[in-house]
Amino acid sequence: MLSIEEALDHIARHARPLDSVQAPIGEALGRVLAEEIASDVDSPPHDKSIVDGYAIRAADVAASGTRLKVVEEVVAGDVPRQAVEAGGATRIMTGAPLPDGADAVVMVEQTEHVAVEGAPLGHVVIQSERVIVGQNIMRQASSMRRGETVLQVGHLLRPAEIGLLAEVGRTVACVVRQPKVAVLSTGNELVPPDQTPVAGQIRNSNGAMLLACAQRAGAQTTDLGIGRDDHESLGGLIGKGLQSDVLLISGGVSAGVLDLVPSVLGKLGVRQVFHKVAVKPGKPLWFGVLESNSSTKLVFGLPGNPVSSLVCFELFVRPALAALSGESFEPRQTVAASLAGGFDQRGERVTYYPAQLNEHVDGRVVAPLSWKGSGDLRTLAAANALICFPAGTRRFEAGETVQVM
Ligand code: AMP
Ligand code: MG
Numbered sequence: 067m068l069s070i071e072e073a074l075d076h077i078a079r080h081a082r083p084l085d086s087v088q089a090p091i092g093e094a095l096g097r098v099l100a101e102e103i104a105s106d107v108d109s110p111p112h113d114k115s116i117v118d119g120y121a122i123r124a125a126d127v128a129a130s131g132t133r134l135k136v137v138e139e140v141v142a143g144d145v146p147r148q149a150v151e152a153g154g155a156t157r158i159m160t161g162a163p164l165p166d167g168a169d170a171v172v173m174v175e176q177t178e179h180v181a182v183e184g185a186p187l188g189h190v191v192i193q194s195e196r197v198i199v200g201q202n203i204m205r206q207a208s209s210m211r212r213g214e215t216v217l218q219v220g221h222l223l224r225p226a227e228i229g230l231l232a233e234v235g236r237t238v239a240c241v242v243r244q245p246k247v248a249v250l251s252t253g254n255e256l257v258p259p260d261q262t263p264v265a266g267q268i269r270n271s272n273g274a275m276l277l278a279c280a281q282r283a284g285a286q287t288t289d290l291g292i293g294r295d296d297h298e299s300l301g302g303l304i305g306k307g308l309q310s311d312v313l314l315i316s317g318g319v320s321a322g323v324l325d326l327v328p329s330v331l332g333k334l335g336v337r338q339v340f341h342k343v344a345v346k347p348g349k350p351l352w353f354g355v356l357e358s359n360s361s362t363k364l365v366f367g368l369p370g371n372p373v374s375s376l377v378c379f380e381l382f383v384r385p386a387l388a389a390l391s392g393e394s395f396e397p398r399q400t401v402a403a404s405l406a407g408g409f410d411q412r413g414e415r416v417t418y419y420p421a422q423l424n425e426h427v428d429g430r431v432v433a434p435l436s437w438k439g440s441g442d443l444r445t446l447a448a449a450n451a452l453i454c455f456p457a458g459t460r461r462f463e464a465g466e467t468v469q470v471m
Contacts, residue, residue, distance in 0.1 A: 070381065070416060073343045073353070074397050077382055080339065080355050080362055081389035084243040084311060091231050094223050096284045097241035098392030103217040105234040108207035112163040117202045120155040120177055120190050121168035124197040136179075136187035140165065155190050164203055171202035210234075222393060242392030247285040248307035249276045252293040252300060252317040252327060253370060271443060272316040272375050276368070279379045280314065283387040295324035297333075304330055308356055308363055311390060314383065317370030320350040327367050328352055336365050343382075344457065346415040347374035347440035351382065364390075371440035377418045377452065380471070400454055400469040406433035409462045411455040423451035423470055432470050 068076070086100035115121060122134055134155040138148040146165035150156055156165045164171070178191045210216050216230060223231075223241065231239055251273040259269050270292055277287045288310055293303045295318060304327075307313035318327035319341070328341065336354045343351045352367030366383055368375040380398055389395040403423060411417060423432045432453055437445045454469045455462065462468065 067342045067344045067349075068340050070343060070345050071397075073340055073351070073382060074385065074395075076339050077353060077364075077386050078389065078395040080364060081386040081395055082362065083392040084245060084390050086240050087243045088238050089241045090238050091228050091236065094231070094239055094241050095225065095228055096391075097223050097244065099217055099219055099221045099223060099227075099239060100242050100392065101240035102215050102219055103231065103234060103236060103239065105210045105212055105214050105216050107210075107234060108212050109209040109233060110204050110206060113206050114204050115158045115160060115162055115164060115171045115202060116204050117171055117173040118159050119157075119171045119173040119175075119202065120192070121150055121158045121165055121171050122155045122192070122197065123150060123152060123168060124170040124199045124201070126152060127172075127192050127194070127197040130193055130195045132192045133180075133189050134192065135185055136190055138165065139187065157187065157190075169199045169203075170197045172197055173202060220392065242390075245285045245312055245387050245390040246288065246310040247280040247312045247314060247387070248288040248290050248310035249273055249280065250290040250293050250303050250307050250313065250315045251276075252295060252315060254295045254324065256292045256317075258292065271372050272368075272370065275372060275376060275443075276314050276316060276379060279376065279383070280312075280387070283384050284391055285312070285387055295326060297326060297330055300326055300330040301334065304334055308334065308336070308365075311361070311363060312383070312387065313363065313365045314368060314379070315365070316368045316375050319352040319367035319369060331365060331367070336363075341367075344415045345377070345381065346413060346417045347371060348378040348381070348418075349415065350374075351378050353382070369440070372443040373420070373440040373446050376443075376446065380452075381418075398471050400471045401430065402467050403430035403432040403451075403453075403470045405453075405462055405464055405466045405468050406431050407464050409434050409453075409455070410460075411462060412459045414457050416457050417455040418452040418471065419455060420446050420449035421451045421453045421470065422449060430470070432468065 137154045139157040140146045140162045141159045142161035150167035176194045181188045251270045256270040257267050280287050290303050293300045318325045336356045338354045341352045350369045354365045356363040368378045420435045420437045421432045452471045
């Protein structure tokens with residue numbers, strides 16, 4: 067049986083970035099840039115004031131109490147018409163262009179305005195002892211110069227980058243396409259969530275859960291509903307699912323008599339890369355690819371038990387979706403935490419165990435929950451972490467350091 071690392075290596079080899087598309091910036095959040103972005107403007111476009119105050123000549127202020135004549139008022143959006151000469155000042159608002167002659171701005175809180183007969187805009191008394199050249203001024207093009215590259219290929223578009231694209235006039239950008247993910251739930255026992263199960267039946271919880279997982283990972287999702295455990299039903303739905311970049315199938319990959327998914331996939335040309343990984347829960351995980359000249363489709367056969375499905379998604383599918391989206395293939399990171407209570411780890415597989423992780427001033431503490439096994443989704447809803455216990459049989463004592471995802 068493969069280790070988690072070996073399984074991840076196999077997946078990484080097949081998870082290549084998708085082709086790129088033009089996306090309006092309103093739809094580009096979370097995508098990865100596939101082109102270099104250059105600015106078409108200087109930012110700021112002019113020397114600008116970064117406070118509300120008075121633009122003056124720094125050399126005019128030798129001591130606190132210097133009095134200057136106000137010659138003009140400039141708000142953001144205006145263009146100053148008067149130069150500031152010795153003994154003069156311009157009332158200026160945040161973002162407004164600095165008038166010629168001025169070389170510093172004194173914030174309004176450090177001034178006092180006085181009305182003066184014969185001077186329509188009055189005088190201003192500067193209440194600081196010293197004014198430094200350049201103070202409260204952002205110089206033209208100090209953020210970026212026209213023509214300069216501001217974002218590189220491969221950059222993830224977060225809200226800041228979306229704003230930057232807007233600043234440089236890009237309403238559309240070339241980004242790596244969002245992966246299309248189809249989700250198929252299999253099992254004769256399954257009914258849709260809006261139905262009341264009768265004897266022998268349960269509701270399909272994996273379908274909605276895996277669609278949510280894929281959406282959170284930035285994918286475009288298709289719900290294929292429920293497939294029955296027969297070749298015809300599975301064949302038809304899997305065929306449809308193979309139109310997507312990634313097909314997630316839950317159930318039907320274990321050792322039961324009706325676990326037909328691997329054989330149906332094989333008949334449809336999907337090549338098995340591996341089956342079974344030494345992880346608990348999640349051992350029956352199946353992974354294969356459908357390769358053509360133009361594309362590689364990834365197929366994950368996830369175990370039917372909901373918690374197994376979710377753990378396999380987090381461990382194996384999520385890094386694959388990131389790589390398809392143009393990000394790097396990064397296995398989920400873990401952090402160290404102190405175990406709140408004793409725990410008996412048994413078995414030859416790495417175990418991911420639902421837990422409650424809390425941050426304290428003196429470090430992280432993690433408490434295993436009272437989990438009833440891989441069908442117990444309810445306890446998972448009370449968890450905010452999974453403890454990763456290494457393979458092997460031994461007792462972990464309270465206070466021991468463990469790794470947590
Ligand atoms: P399987 O992997 O098909 O053998 O299923 C393992 C267990 O998971 C069985 O108890 C199934 O009833 C359950 N199961 C399978 N698919 C789902 C699903 N979509 N939602 C909830 N439970 C499921
Ligand atoms: Mg089944």
